[in-house]
Amino acid sequence: MATYLDWRPASGDIPTSPGVYRWLDANGRILYVGKAKNLRSRLANYFVALETLPERTRRLVTTARDVQWTVVRNEIEALQLEYTWIQEYSPPFNVRLKDDKSYPFMAVTLADEAPRVMVTRTAKIRGARYFGPYPKVWAVNETIDLMIKVMPIRTCNDSNYRRAMQSGKPCFASQIGKCGGPCSQQVSIAEHRERVNEFVHFMETYDRSIVEKLKRDMLAASEALQFEEAARLRDRVQAFEAVLEKSAVVLADNADADVYGLAHDELAASVQLFTVRRGRVRGVRGWVLDKELEVDDATLMTQILQDVYGAQAQHPAREIVVPQIPDEVDALASVLTQARGSNVRVHTAQRGAKAELLATANRNALEALKQYKLKRTADYVARTEALNDLREALELDEAPLRIECFDVSHLQGTGIVASMVVFEDGLPKKRDYRRFNISESTDDTDSIYQTLMRRLAYLRDDEEQSREQSTKFAYRPQLLLIDGGQPQVAAAQRALNESGVGSIAIAGIAKRLEELWLPDDDFPVILPRASEALFLIQRLRDEAHRFAITAQRASRRRDIRTQLEEVAGLGPARINALLKHFGSVTKLRAATAEEIAEVPGVGPNIAANIVHKLSRK
Incomplete structure (x- = not known):
């Protein structure tokens, strides 16, 4: 194998402008698409001695027979063009999220004459308002069942709705208490629209003031000896409380964030997305993907966000919290801001509730990667x-x-x-x-x-x-x-x-x-x-x-226990306290006599003897 590619372009021929480059094989098939703030600088990383390249990158450049580039005006255009070409050509060496399943959503079809609430796995219903994604279908159905008890809206399909409106007979879902639309013959289209707006508002805000108002009405009905009405209101309160309990509060009430966890090794990457709306976790999604090229965390995170908000058409949150700041983060934030219609901030979290949620997402990603490996091993x-x-x-x-x-x-x-x-x-x-x-x-x-x-x-x-x-x-x-x-x-x-x-x-x-x-x-x-x-x-x-x-x-731990047992006045209980206090053998060896003396049961004399004993090793 030759040390260098014999067909590589001269360095001076490659522009220093921002742009998008494409590696092509002998048949003109696009193998890889990438972007760069400086094309010459980026491509120079490929045109080095082949034996110094990682194996996957070496396989790419030796398979390719040509590299082409397109100059753009700025990083935002480079990001958009890179995404467009990845979606159009599906290059085999680019990372793409391939979920093994589609996730269920709750959708309210606001564009309909009488909007209905439904479970769907498609995000392309015209004029629909989506909630989720949910981890399982039963979780969506359970939420819908609870909500229509307190805010009864339409659930029947379109054919049953039209038949009921033409015949004047309630739809089947209404007859069994599962539909509260105009097809139930109990509310008008205008009244139903008001209920739908309340339904959507609650799912968006989880506003507890609705529950408090119902409680006040329930007490008033009870005091007026209207016990049947009070019982009906009590059931509505319980249903609202059940919905609220199933959506854990993790951030402030006004928080609107997508929190990503990431874990990867040489062969695969695991991604977990926690969707937080109004401070509550509204959905969790996960992917495991095989990595074709060795890429760093920043590049991997950029490609993940492009796929989620581009190919999968997910609406970006106001905040996107990631474990690693993506490449060209300002350009990426500008693209997402255009998609959202308002400002989007892409950042990481170092402390506080968001950092804790980010750590949880990372732990879930690591566990998903382990489960993926175990599943393959069991095959x-x-x-x-x-x-x-x-x-x-x-x-x-x-x-x-x-x-x-x-x-x-x-x-x-x-x-x-x-x-x-x-x-x-x-x-x-x-x-x-x-x-x-x-x-x-x-x-x-x-x-x-x-x-x-x-x-x-x-x-x-x-x-x-x-x-x-x-x-x-x-x-x-x-x-x-x-x-x-x-x-x-x-x-x-x-x-x-x-x-x-x-x-x-x-x-x-x-x-x-x-x-x-x-x-x-x-x-x-x-x-x-x-x-x-x-x-x-x-x-x-x-x-x-x-x-x-x-x-x-374990060997180091046993070794230090043997040494500590030789110190007069130290028994198993005090040795355990020392190891627990410092957390590691390294920290204990580096501790001063004053720091050791702070451990309960260990006085200045024993601490001095411990330092003397450990310093002799």
Whole structure:
């Protein structure tokens, strides 16, 4: 492979103006659309030595045969043109939100002669006022059922409405108490319109003054001995209260915000949107998308907002709270302001109620990403495909039914712990997880060598294997994965050679994840971006890293407990109080005697002895 693209344009030919650029393949198909404040500066990032580019970007530029650009006057025009072309051409390397489901809304058809309230999944009904989205259909139906008890408006479909108005007989929904429109023969069209306006006003504002007025009327009816009317008003109050309770207050009453949570890794991104109107969470939506190119949080956030308020036509809120300020935020805010018809502010939150809601959205996004991974892992077909893809990519004789992955964790060269996680048939087998404490090591390669020598000692020969593995390890692995590149793989291969164990496949997981390094190979094995094998490798790497970090922290905690137990006057209760007070071993080691003495039960003398003891390590 050549180091540079032989067809790249001369730097001086690329303008320094704002604009939109397009990468095209040999057939003229648009592969990627991007925008830039300075086209020359942005495109220069692509025309560098190919081996320095991330794998996905390298795949883009090597697939392309041409790059074209269009100059615009400002960043706002660049943003609009980029969005238009992404929607028109659907470039395969652009991030696009592909929800696996459509969300239900409550809609009030204000353009109709007699507006109706209904559940819908389309946002294109002419003249309709929408509320939501709701997480489930039953949540919309429940809200409608409660609301029509206190503000009865039309719920029947158009054909039933026309039939009832022509025949003079109430519609079926009205006969069972589910419709309060003119088709019930109880209200006029004008009276019904007033009810609809009240209905919409309450759903927009959640104004509690309506409830307070109903309570006053109920008391007045009771005092006048009109008990049936009082009971009817009581039922309406209870229905209103139920609607209010189901919409949690999270911000000030006048708050109108869309709050985004984001969690992503090398392969996928999870987005959560909390829709807040009048201080209440009115809807929650979520997406998980596969990432084709490695993009930073700011770029990813820009593309998400473009898709939500462009392709999905969602009406932007007055405030859009995001975990990361998007690229060209001022231009993006101007575009959203035009779509809303009034000022839109795009910002992040550092403190207060909005920051708390943002943190909640981020936690939900992280949980959704975890659930997405677990769902893919549980798919038997996907696991089988992943193992077969690995077999082909690594040229193995059989699919690696047992894979052991190793990682090393330490704190500035101390407290070295290596982890071994095991996947069988594509699933974690936690009872076979092992950790290896390493007392002395020169570097990570030496740690890997020591770890593999200790692990492979249990595979010396068949007789010893059957006797010792029953308590230490399960059967022989088909693949050993090392978290690292060529140096770590070489150390693992050296351990395998010196152990006297027969041939076992070894591969190293490079930081870019798509690259698997094999012993003595000058070039890595590249896994397809969307392959199940790559997803499995990522899970193995992440699990090994998590287990190593957990084991290393536990080792440090046990180590400091041993030291503290040697201090006169310190028992288990005071040691627990110390660790709880400082929260981490690092903070305790860095604390002064005065800070330690503030812990209940620890006086100045004991604090001085603790500092002396810990400073000797």
